[in-house]
Amino acid sequence: MEALLVRVKSNLILTHNEDDDLLLGFIAAATSYAESYQKKADGYYGENPMHPTTEQAVIMLSSHFYESRDGSTGGFFADKVEASQQVWQVVNMLLRLNREVVI
Structure with a gap:
């Protein structure tokens, strides 16, 4: 999960470590969502590699959780009402x- 943490922080342009525990929680939630959505067993991605598109989905969802942790839609689409829905669709x-896919 450390590699995902680095990628999520890069995606968010975060250079500090103060929110690492929070981000790890968001990564765990996003990974669990991916496993559930893809009908994989709990913990599947703890033991198996992620396909790059699944990894991108986890990075995007973790970033979305971080940017909208106060209940708002944060980030690039902050002024767009449908932003959250667009993130989930992608x-x-x-x-x-x-x-x-099994790797």
Whole structure:
């Protein structure tokens, strides 16, 4: 999960470590969502590699959780009401691409 933490922080342009525990929680939640959405067993990605598109979905969802942790829609689409819905649509599309893929 450390490699994902580095990628999520890079995606968020974070250079400090103060929120690492918070981010790890968001990464765990996003990974659990990916496993559930793809009908994989709990902990599957703890023991198996992620396909790059699944990893991108986890990075995007973790970043979204971080940017909207106060209940608002943060980040680039902050002024757009449908932003949260768009994030979920893209994440779900990426996860659908690898629902049946085994690496």
